[in-house]
Amino acid sequence: MRPSFSSLSLSAASLSHTPCLTSSLTSQKMRLILLRSALKRGASKAIRSFSSESAPERKVAILGAAGGIGQPLALLMKLNPLVSTLSLYDIMGTPGVAADVSHINTRAQVAGFVGDDQLGDALKGADVVIIPAGVPRKPGMTRDDLFNINAGIVKGLCTAIAKHCPGALVNMISNPVNSTVPIAAEVFKKAGTYDEKKLFGVTTLDVVRAKTFYAGKGKVPVESVNVPVVGGHAGITILPLFSQATPAANALGAEDIKALTKRTQDGGTEVVEAKAGKGSATLSMAYAGAVFADACLKGLNGVPDVVECSFVQSTVTELPFFASKVRLGKNGVEEVLGLGPLSDFEKEGLEALKPELKASIEKGIKFANEN
Numbered sequence: 212m213r214p215s216f217s218s219l220s221l222s223a224a225s226l227s228h229t230p231c232l233t234s235s236l237t238s239q240k241m242r243l244i245l246l247r248s249a250l251k252r253g254a255s256k257a258i259r260s261f262s263s264e265s266a267p268e269r270k271v272a273i274l275g276a277a278g279g280i281g282q283p284l285a286l287l288m289k290l291n292p293l294v295s296t297l298s299l300y301d302i303m304g305t306p307g308v309a310a311d312v313s314h315i316n317t318r319a320q321v322a323g324f325v326g327d328d329q330l331g332d333a334l335k336g337a338d339v340v341i342i343p344a345g346v347p348r349k350p351g352m353t354r355d356d357l358f359n360i361n362a363g364i365v366k367g368l369c370t371a372i373a374k375h376c377p378g379a380l381v382n383m384i385s386n387p388v389n390s391t392v393p394i395a396a397e398v399f400k401k402a403g404t405y406d407e408k409k410l411f412g413v414t415t416l417d418v419v420r421a422k423t424f425y426a427g428k429g430k431v432p433v434e435s436v437n438v439p440v441v442g443g444h445a446g447i448t449i450l451p452l453f454s455q456a457t458p459a460a461n462a463l464g465a466e467d468i469k470a471l472t473k474r475t476q477d478g479g480t481e482v483v484e485a486k487a488g489k490g491s492a493t494l495s496m497a498y499a500g501a502v503f504a505d506a507c508l509k510g511l512n513g514v515p516d517v518v519e520c521s522f523v524q525s526t527v528t529e530l531p532f533f534a535s536k537v538r539l540g541k542n543g544v545e546e547v548l549g550l551g552p553l554s555d556f557e558k559e560g561l562e563a564l565k566p567e568l569k570a571s572i573e574k575g576i577k578f579a580n581e582n
């Protein structure tokens with residue numbers, strides 16, 4: 212994501228590096244001309260990136276916007292020049308978060324909404340809805356332990372989405388993602404608004420972690436690393452495909468790959484334990500959520516070849532939902548990409564994750580239909 216202010220710093224840099232020229236003009240006059248033309252170039256660049264004409268109007272709503280993820284995610288979405296309206300909803304605290312974020316001098320107009328009565332207005336006209344609402348883990352808990360509270364929260368919010376912005380792309384962050392995405396699908400089916408191309412479980416944090424850990428161990432530049440992560444978003448259902456990682460890190464042996472896989476699968480728990488009762492990943496999740504929402508917006512805007520991993524309705528395996536690489540387009544999912552060639556270790560991991568993922572999906576479907 213490139214915040215629009217980057218072009219301003221570029222133009223400042225180009226000003227200070229303007230070379231000296233010799234001509235019949237005095238050097239002072241020449242400096243003035245160069246300064247004017249550099250300013251003009253810089254200003255037009257800045258106007259291009261700030262202008263609401265350069266990108267379509269896009270409304271992004273964050274549900275759970277006053278929480279540990281919600282607040283930094285609101286900040287990052289306010290910095291995204293593709294967002295024209297940023298709608299911040301929570302059951303408490305959003306007026307303050309919205310007032311704070313709204314003072315940042317970027318394109319998005321910010322509005323805060325609080326409580327059931329204002330949920331409809333928060334959602335109306337949204338192109339993308341991001342859901343980090345719900346309780347996080349404490350040490351000793353699994354993501355599934357959050358089901359009893361978060362399933363109901365997600366169900367209520369998705370019922371409102373079906374009513375107020377049925378065409379929006381939904382980015383589900385609330386855990387357990389392996390169950391909350393199927394819950395959302397069932398709610399939308401019941402409401403007659405389900406479009407499998409528009410529902411996404413956000414698994415980007417697994418990819419972010421896999422990239423970071425691989426770069427560290429393989430001693431390759433982190434910015435150039437790509438690693439697909441497939442399956443789901445809990446424990447062994449998180450399956451990083453390091454055999455497909457680029458660039459190749461030749462120094463990594465089978466034991467290293469095993470350790471990297473385990474660290475990626477346990478990345479959430481690593482943060483939960485380090486926070487010692489004060490919640491789970493929030494800052495890295497906000498970053499990951501912003502990366503994924505940005506990809507959705509780019510797809511909606513017609514940018515070609517936008518590919519991210521996500522937990523979506525799928526025929527890649529026999530399971531009805533599965534995370535894999537997905538090509539994003541003007542209607543959401545344009546293509547669910549296959550797994551590609553797997554190593555024997557990854558093939559074993561794939562078979563091992565299926566029973567747990569299947570059970571979590573079925574639990575979500577059952578809840579949505581019985582409550």
Ligand SMILES: NC(=O)c1ccc[n+]([C@@H]2O[C@H](COP(=O)([O-])OP(=O)(O)OC[C@H]3O[C@@H](n4cnc5c(N)ncnc54)[C@H](O)[C@@H]3O)[C@@H](O)[C@H]2O)c1
Nearest residue numbers: 275277278279280301302343344345346347384385386496
């Ligand atoms: N998908 C992922 O990779 C990933 C990563 C990290 C955390 N998570 C999950 O995200 C969720 C949020 O985590 P957090 O650390 O931000 O928690 P948090 O407790 O800090 O914030 C949650 C926010 O949700 C709000 N909320 C509760 N019920 C709501 C409702 N009905 N409508 C709107 N808002 C509501 C709360 O008021 C709170 O502000 C958790 O379920 C966590 O497990 C997922």
Ligand SMILES: O=C(O)C[C@H](O)C(=O)O
Nearest residue numbers: 348386478479480491492
């Ligand atoms: O681990 C958690 O509970 C939060 C999140 O799913 C994560 O992966 O960090």
